Amino acid sequence: MSPLEPIDPLLESPLAHPLMKQRAVASELLNEVQQGNNAVGGMLLANMERSSAEFPFIAYYVINTTQTDPAMFYTGVRGASLSKFEPKNTRYTAAHTLDLYSEVASICRPPLALAPNEIGSVKKGQTPSTGYIISVYKVYEGDDGERFERNWLYWTGARMIYRYLPKTAGLRRITLHKSVSSRGDKMYLLLCECADLLKDLSAAALLIPALRARLCGYTGLYRPIQTF
Structure with missing residues (x-):
């Protein structure tokens, strides 16, 4: 989601903290998804470069596909997001980029071995x-053909990260996700998880x-500020 922008900047209080408000509402939404038991895992990520963040927060869910379409x-998450961030209530607007993704490639170091009840959980580890x-x-x-995706290590920068990240x-883990929409342009999401990144940025x-x-x-x- 993009940063919150006031509907009427002239009436915006200098004491307002839109980033904190956005975090609180996003956290409420994550709690609702967790309580719905339709996702086996989820997390709310906060950008660590606040002054220049195009996406200050990212919500990531792993759907329980065995019992949920x-x-x-x-549709449910989209409706809940639009409702919670309704400009008439929050007095702010923001762009929400929501999509369904499938995992198309992954590299793990060391190999991950999870118990059956831990698969999909983003909190474990x-x-x-x-x-x-x-x-x-x-x-x-x-342009998202098989040959293109076979070279994902290069055009995503994953190869550079794997080789040069200290x-x-x-x-x-490095995981590539692809939007599953049948029409229109495709979105790819590269997620690189580092166990000790915050120790030495x-x-x-x-x-x-x-x-x-x-x-x-x-x-x-990004750093995780809430997970389940």
Whole structure:
């Protein structure tokens, strides 16, 4: 979701904290999804570069597909999001980018072995120092062929991250997600989970500008502020 913008900037109080308001509402939504038992895992991520964050918060859910239709889950979350962030109530507007994604590729270090009841949970394995490098890409319809996806390590920057991110960051997993919409442009989401990223952000501070210099997609540093 994009930063909150006041409906009437002239009436905006200098004491207002739209970022805190946005975080509180997003947290409420995550709690509702958790209580609905339609997702096996979820987390709310906060951007650590607040002054220049295009997406200050990202909500990520793993759907329980054994008992929930993904399309219905998407419709429910979309409706709840629009309702909770209704401009008439919040006095702010924001752009919400919601989509369904499927996992198309993944690299793990070390190999992850989870119990059956832990599969899909984003909370398992997380530590207070866990952080994420997230990149978002938009690909024109028809350009997302098999050959294109086979080269995902290069155009996503995953190869650069795997090779040059210092081991002190504790890289655990790099996962590529693709939007499942049948029509229109495709969105790709690259999620890099690092167990010790928050212990020393300088490990990523040098790599992030190099990823952005490729002028391909959006890249940001995130930390989990709420998970289940």
